[in-house]
Amino acid sequence: MEGSYLPSGRTAGLPGRPSESTNLADILERVLDKGIVIAGDIQINLLDIELLTIKLRLLIASVDRAREMGINWWETDPSLQAMERDEDGDRDQLERENRELRERLERLEQRIGLERGSEEREGEPREEREGPPTPGHAQEREGPPTAGQAQDRERPPTPGQTEDREGPPTPGQPQDREESSRGG
């Protein structure tokens, strides 16, 4: 029983025997997001904590990846959705940027394809673009390239954004992060 505590081949320490090697991500996702929130006398605005978690999440490359793969349970989890709403600002912006970039890439691909396609009678490039092998799946990922998207395309490149960007960059940040990954 004792032995089965440790998942095979992982360095993760285990709760029950606290140790420095317990995965920091495991701990942070719990202590920052979970547990009962009681209003204490020190009123620390949870937004400040959430700001930090937003930052942590921004670095979670795998979230977008997972969503792409159609893994998105957390989006249907009401408790998580509540948090998502807090992050909407950042998330929306990122998603929009992401989508715009993808569209730009697609248009580039298309242009290249079309130039070539007009020369080539087989019409393969069109097939490549328009023949979704799994319609259901593609839909799940991004939604069909419909009116909604076209609308997005017309939108000027995120006006609200510049405001955010003007904030002074804080050189301390990368350093901090490094420190923490070292410090165990």
Place this chain on the structure above:
Amino acid sequence: MADELERWAAQRAPDLLARAEAAAVEELKRALVEAALAGEARVAGPAEGRRDEARPAATRPRPAPEEARPAPASPPAPEEAAPQTGDGVWAYCVTRASDPPAIAGVHGAPLERLEEDGLAVLVSRVPLSEFSEDALRRNLNDLGWLERVARGHENVLEHALEGGTIVPLRICTIFADEDGAARMLAEQRSAFETALDVLNGREEWGVKLTVDRAALEAAARERAPEAFDEELEGRSAGGAYMLRRRQERQLREAADRLAGGLAEDVHARLQDWATDAVVNRPQNPELSGHEGEMLLNAAYLVETGKVERLHELVEELRERHSELGAQLELTGPWPPYNFVPRTESALA
């Protein structure tokens, strides 16, 4: 002429695409970093300003309700810069267990147990110089500080868990003094009792599923070789290029479907069987250090008597999906963070 053009296009296409892709990736990276920095700046900015410009009164981190400060900016308000002194009381969890673990809390002070009629809250003193509202706002965004405090909190909870069922509080639940913590306990008593009843005899376990992309794609290819081995021969260079791109995309999608099915299968099996389940987001590899792609990050509430079976079940799933390069990690028992009401109001 047409030939020339085609050859030219075929030659240029991969290069152009690669460049476009690289540019897109760069832009995304930059956007992510900037968004993160902007978030930090919003918090760190004012604190920074206060230090540099020695203009304390003008630089509250947020436009506070008491905005109208009569003093003009020039004469520095003397009390503003002084860090708060004295202690606050940090609360960890609520329990019915009798003895507090004989360990130190998040800042080295010993753990105390404040009891009222069989129900107790575990607390320890923390210096306000580090845990006042202003200080916390700063410190919480310092990952090194946060890690120490988070581990300290977790450490206490894990020890407390050995003594019996607990209701974990979120970090930074701090009271002015012991009386404040005791009052909270009394006010929320029935809610804590209910939560303790639900959690009694149950344990939180974490399961994470990661896969190796290459193994996944190899498996996808093996399952439908005909889809990915279409003849490249006899096509023009451009045609072959486009076909190859299409095949790559299809392979990626097939691998995605495999991954999705895999995660669903694992979660469905465990969920069916657990008392309760919560699915969380995949973790940041930079923090967790995991390799591959995390497909599932979930917590399950399990009857203590069924924990052994949980280990077997995970082992079975591990074997069943080993050919896909799936890694299943089981950790626990955790303090039941994932299975308590989230807010005070939800308690009542």
